[in-house]
Ligand code: HT7
C-alpha cells in the first residue's frame with residue numbers, strides 16, 4: 001500500500017457535475033448503471049487521462065456520449081478504470097457494473113444487513129459500487145433510481161427528496177427515484193432497500209418550512225425509536241438556535257441497521273445508523289445508551305452543515321468535519337443535560353483512549369500528514385482531540401467572536417470542500433488574531449505536559465506561578481515547538497475565598513477572564529495582594545488537552561474538592577486524591593510493605609456521599625475510582641495491570657468499609673421513585689445509587705450481594721438491572737451465574753441487550769474470564785460477522801479487562817490475535833480496530849511487552865493480511 005501524503009494533494013483532473021444512478025437490487029447480482037456528466041477541471045493537468053477508482057468491481061459495459069466502447073478503448077481492472085482519450089469538452093460516461101451485496105462482508109459499499117440492502121461509502125466505499133472519482137473534493141448532484149422486488153424491499157430510500165415512485169408492469173417489481181439538489185462528494189451517497197417499520201414525525205424549520213421526518217427500524221421495534229425521534233427534533237432546533245443552521249431538504253430519513261462498522265453515517269438526507277444508536281426502551285437500554293443515542297443522533301444531524309454543506313478537500317482534513325461536529329454534539333449534550341457532568345465525561349473519554357493513542361506508537365497529529373489506510377484514521381485523536389482544539393479556539397477568542405467566525409465559515413465555504421486553513425482563517429478574521437501558532441495543534445502529535453510550580457512570599461504577599469510546557473517526541477516527529485495553551489486559573493484562600501487576580505505579568509483581560517496564555521516554553525506570573533499561601537485551581541474546565549503535572553499536595557486537593565467553584569476541578573481533585581492513594585498502595589505492594597490508608601480522601605468521599613442530594617450525577621462521578629486503564633496511563637511505563645488492579649480493589653475495600661453505613665443509606669435514599677425517565681436528573685440518581693451499591697458490596701460483600709440480587713430481580717429498568725448484574729459479576733459465585741442465566745433467558749431475543757450480556761462477562765476481572773470468553777465464542781448467539789457482537793465480547797475483553805487481556809501467560813494476546821486474523825479477511829476495518837487495542841503496549845512491563853511484540857511480528861509476517869490490519873500492526877511496531 002503506497003503512502004498518501006498531504007503535500008501530494010492535487011486537484012482532480014476532471015469534475016463530475018451530475019450523477020444519475022440506476023440500481024436493480026438483487027441479493028447476489030445487483031446491477032448499477034451510473035451516468036456521469038464530466039468535464040475537465042481547469043485546475044487539473046491538461047490532457048490527463050481519465051482514471052476512475054474502483055474496488056473489487058466487475059465492469060459490464062461502458063458508453064461514452066452514448067456510444068458503446070470496445071475493450072481496446074479503455075482499461076478496466078477491479079480497482080481502476082482508465083480512459084486515455086476523452087473529449088476536451090463536457091461528455092457523458094455510462095458505466096454498468098455488477099456487485100454482490102450478499103458477498104460483501106466488509107460492510108463497505110452496497111451490502112446486506114439482515115434482509116435489507118444498505119450502503120456505507122465513507123471513506124472509500126462508493127468505488128465498491130461504481131467506478132468514480134471517489135475523493136471528497138469532487139462534488140456532484142445525484143439522482144438515484146432504485147428498482148427492487150416490492151415483496152422483498154417495499155421501502156426504497158436514497159439521498160435528497162423523493163421525486164417519483166411506482167410499480168413496474170408485469171411482476172412484483174417497483175421503483176423509486178430520489179434527487180439530491182445539493183452537490184456532494186461520493187462518500188455521502190446512500191441507498192436503503194428493505195422491509196422496514198417506520199416512525200414518522202415532522203419539523204417546522206425557523207423559516208417555516210415543513211420537513212417530513214422518518215426513522216426506519218426492524219418491524220416491531222418502532223416504539224423504541226421514539227426517543228431518537230425526539231432527540232432529532234431537539235437537535236434540529238438547537239442547531240437553529242445556537243448556530244443559525246436550518247435544515248435544507250423536504251425530508252430527513254434515518255435507517256437503523258444491525259450490521260454496521262461504526263456508530264452511524266451522515267449521508268445527505270439519509271443517515272444510516274448502527275441500531276445501537278437508535279433503539280431504546282427503559283427495559284432494554286441504560287441511561288448511558290439513551291445519552292449515546294441523543295449524542296449520535298445530534299452528531300450525524302449536525303454534519304448536515306459541518307461535513308455535508310461544507311465538506312473536506314481531502315481525507316487529511318477529516319478533523320474539519322469530525323472534530324468540529326464532535327464539539328457541536330458535546331455542546332448540545334451539555335445544553336440538554338448537566339454541563340459539568342458532560343465536561344467530566346468528555347475528559348474521561350479523551351484520557352481513556354486519546355491520551356494513550358497520543359503517547360504510543362499510533363500517535364498522529366489531529367490533521368495527519370500521511371496515511372496508508374484512511375479507515376485507520378477515524379481515531380480518538382481526530383475526533384476527540386479535534387473537538388478539544390475547537391473548544392480551545394473558542395476559549396481563546398471568546399464565545400461571541402467564535403460564533404462570528406462560524407458564521408463567516410458557513411457563509412464563505414458553503415458548497416465547497418474546505419481545509420483546516422480555510423476554517424482557521426474565519427476565526428483569524430473574526431478575532432483579528434494571528435492563529436499561526438494555534439495551527440500547530442493540528443500538525444503536532446503528542447500531548448503537551450503542562451507543569452506548574454508555585455512559590456508564596458509571605459512578606460511581599462505575592463504568589464509566583466511558573467508554568468512550563470513540553471511535548472515529548474512522537475513517531476516521526478522529534479522536534480516539538482511550544483503551542484499556545486489557554487490556562488484557566490483561579491486562586492483561593494485557605495478558607496475557600498476566591499481571590500481577585502492582580503499581576504503585572506498578565507494582560508488585564510487575562511486577569512479579568514481568569515485565563516492566561518502560555519505561548520512559550522515557560523511563563524512566570526507574580527500575583528500581588530495574596531494574603532496567604534493560596535490554593536491554585538489550574539486548567540479549570542480542562543481548558544486545554546494537556547497533562548497537568550504535578551498534582552497539588554493532598555491537603556490542597558482536599559480543600560479544592562470542598563470549595564473549588566469549578567466543578568471539573570472539584571472532580572479532578574477527587575481523581576488526583578484517588579490516584580495518589582492507589583499508587584501509594586502500588587509502591588507499598590512492590591516493597592512488600594503494609595497498604596497505606598487514605599483517611600483524608602475517605603473523609604472527603606464521605607462528605608460527597610452524604611451531600612450527594614445536591615447533585616447526584618456529579619457526586620457519582622466524583623465518587624468513582626479511576627479505572628485500571630486510567631492507572632496504566634498515569635503510570636506511563638512499566639505497567640503491570642495485576643498490581644494496579646489489586647491496589648485499586650484494596651482502596652475500594654477501604655472506602656467501602658469506612659463508608660458502609662453512608663453507602664447503605666444513600667442506596668436506600670436514591671431508590672427510584674415514579675416511572676423511569678431517561679433524563680439527566682433520573683440518570684444522576686441512578687448513577688449515584690449504582691456507586692452506593694458498589695461501595696456496599698466493597699465493604700460488605702454479603703450485604704452488597706443481597707441488595708444486588710434483590711435489585712436484579714425487581715429492577716424496573718435496564719440501568720438498574722445492569723448495575724445489579726455488574727455488582728454480582730464482581731462478587732462471583734452461584735448468584736452471579738444464576739443472574740447471568742436468568743438475564744440470558746429474559747433477553748435472548750434482543751441482540752442489543754445480549755451484547756451487554758456478552759460484554760459484562762468479558763470484563764470480569766478474574767483469571768477464569770479468558771476461558772469464559774473462549775467458551776462464549778462458541779455460544780450460538782456469538783458471531784464473528786456482526787461488528788456489535790464482536791466488539792461486545794472481544795472488544796470489551798481487550799479494552800476493558802486489562803488484567804485478563806494482559807495475562808502473563810499470553811493467553812489474552814493469543815485470543816485477540818486469533819480473532820483479528822479470523823476476522824481480517826472478512827472485515828478488515830473491524831479487525832484493524834480490534835488490533836488497535838494494543839495502542840499502549842510499549843508502556844507495559846518487559847515480559848508483557850515481549851509477548852505483544854512477538855504477536856505483532858507474527859501478524860506482520862502473515863501473507864494476505866489486509867492493508868488495514870497490516871497498517872496498524874506495522875505502525876504499532878514503530
Ligand atoms: N462520518 C462517519 C464515519 C463512518 C465511517 C468511517 C469509516 C468506515 C465506516 C464508517 N461509518 C461511519 C461517522 C461519523 O463520524 O459521523
Ligand code: ZN
Nearest residue numbers: 299321322325
Ligand atoms: Zn462524525
